[in-house]
Structure formats: structure tokens, C-alpha cells
Amino acid sequence: MLPKYKRVIIKLSGEALAGDKGFGIDPGTIKEISHKIKDASELGVEIAIVVGGGNIWRGRDGEGIDRATADYMGMLATVINALALQDALEHTGVDVRVQTAIDMKEIAEPYIRRKAMRHLEKGRIVIFASGTGNPYFSTDTTAALRAAEIDAEVILSAKKVDAVYDSDPKLNPNAKKIDKLTYIEVLNKGLKVMDSTAISLCMDNNIPVLVFGLDNPENIVKVLCGENIGTIVKED
Numbered sequence: 001m002l003p004k005y006k007r008v009i010i011k012l013s014g015e016a017l018a019g020d021k022g023f024g025i026d027p028g029t030i031k032e033i034s035h036k037i038k039d040a041s042e043l044g045v046e047i048a049i050v051v052g053g054g055n056i057w058r059g060r061d062g063e064g065i066d067r068a069t070a071d072y073m074g075m076l077a078t079v080i081n082a083l084a085l086q087d088a089l090e091h092t093g094v095d096v097r098v099q100t101a102i103d104m105k106e107i108a109e110p111y112i113r114r115k116a117m118r119h120l121e122k123g124r125i126v127i128f129a130s131g132t133g134n135p136y137f138s139t140d141t142t143a144a145l146r147a148a149e150i151d152a153e154v155i156l157s158a159k160k161v162d163a164v165y166d167s168d169p170k171l172n173p174n175a176k177k178i179d180k181l182t183y184i185e186v187l188n189k190g191l192k193v194m195d196s197t198a199i200s201l202c203m204d205n206n207i208p209v210l211v212f213g214l215d216n217p218e219n220i221v222k223v224l225c226g227e228n229i230g231t232i233v234k235e236d
């Protein structure tokens with residue numbers, strides 16, 4: 001199979017690592033995802049990963065906790081996930097570097113754009129952890145920002161749901177799958193593809209977002225090879 005892209009950002013939600021447990025890191029799940037990411041990297045695609053932290057902590061759910069503090073806690077959660085993912089990926093035999101937006105030199109490299117790009121050129125997978133380093137910005141926004149910075153062609157947003165629907169498919173059995181959307185449609189319809197900061201950044205920098213389900217980890221390779229699964233958000 002020939003890949004359609006040269007350099008991509010994979011946005012993995014924290015929940016994707018929890019498997020059916022809904023919380024924490026499920027060893028079987030992270031192992032399975034890592035093997036598929038390895039397959040994808042063996043296609044010759046340069047892969048950077050932005051991982052969320054919702055399986056451990058969600059800033060917006062921190063009731064009673066100052067929002068900025070809750071967001072910093074979420075950023076730390078992404079570091080835990082990044083280290084687990086690095087370990088699981090390394091066990092498959094690929095080279096991985098973790099870079100954090102918040103300096104924690106004993107744990108991982110600091111985020112340095114040119115170094116990240118060099119790692120990618122050398123075939124290493126780079127995991128971006130601790131979001132943008134700022135509260136009030138989501139890991140989706142991190143994915144959009146890093147994609148713009150490192151010239152990624154697309155953001156592959158791996159979710160629990162296999163695509164974007166016109167209503168919540170868990171609540172509405174007649175919800176319709178949407179194949180294609182523009183950024184403006186996402187913003188105007190309030191669709192929960194990404195938050196509005198992230199979508200605006202993608203729109204301003206013309207970065208397509210491909211939403212797909214991680215229910216089947218094979219999907220990572222499929223989307224990289226241009227198979228039409230999920231939903232694509234791009235300019236008309």
C-alpha cells in the first residue's frame with residue numbers, strides 16, 4: 001500500500017488509550033495502537049503524535065478547581081500518556097522521542113521545532129506532550145499548532161466514534177454520518193469535531209482534519225493510504 005501523505009500529525013485522545021475501561025491506560029489497547037502506528041511508520045510516513053489526557057484528567061471537569069490549575073493538571077496527564085505511548089512504541093522496535101511544551105528536562109526533551117522536524121526526517125516518531133504549555137488551549141489546538149509549525153499535511157484525529165455525525169449516534173440511532181465538511185460548517189453548526197480555536201487555526205493555515213474511529217486500529221493505515229473512511233474537514 002502506498003501512503004498518501006509524507007508527514008502527518010496523529011491526534012490520539014486520552015480515552016483511546018483507556019480501551020473499554022474508560023479510565024487510565026489499558027496495556028492491551030496501547031500495545032495494539034502502537035503496533036498499528038508502527039505499521040503506519042513503516043509505510044515511510046513521518047508521524048508526530050499529539051496525545052490528550054482525558055483518560056486521566058480533564059481540565060474542564062475540574063469542578064471547584066481554578067480553570068488554569070485544572071488545565072495544568074490535564075497537561076501533566078498528557079505527559080503520563082506520552083511516556084506510556086513512547087514505551088509501548090519502543091517495544092515494537094521504532095525510535096520515539098517525546099517533547100514537552102512545559103520544561104521537564106529530567107523526563108523528556110523540551111519542545112524544539114527544528115529538532116522535532118529533524119527527528120521526523122530521521123524516521124523517528126515524535127510525541128508532543130503537555131499541550132501547548134498554556135491553560136485554556138486544548139490538545140486539539142496543540143495538534144493544529146504543531147501541524148502548522150512542522151508543515152504536516154493533515155491532522156488524523158483518532159476518536160471513539162468512527163466519523164462526524166449530524167447528531168450524537170449514541171443518543172440518536174438515525175444520526176447521519178457526514179463524509180465532508182468545511183471549517184466554516186463545523187464552526188457554524190457547532191459540530192464537535194474539534195474546539196473552535198483548533199478549527200480556526202486549521203482553517204487559517206489550510207490544514208485538513210480527518211476524523212476516524214480507532215475502534216479498529218487498522219484504520220490508521222487505511223487513512224494514511226487515502227481510504228475514504230471517517231469525515232474530512234477542509235476548504236471547499
Ligand code: GTP
Pocket residue numbers: 097098104105106107108109110122
Ligand atoms: P540525534 O541528534 O539525531 O543524535 O538525536 P538523538 O535524539 O538521538 O540525540 P540526543 O543526544 O539529543 O538524545 C539522546 C536521547 O536523550 C534521546 O532519547 C532523547 O530523547 C534524550 N534527550 C535529549 N534531550 C533530552 C532532554 O533535554 N531531557 C531528557 N530527559 N532527555 C533528552
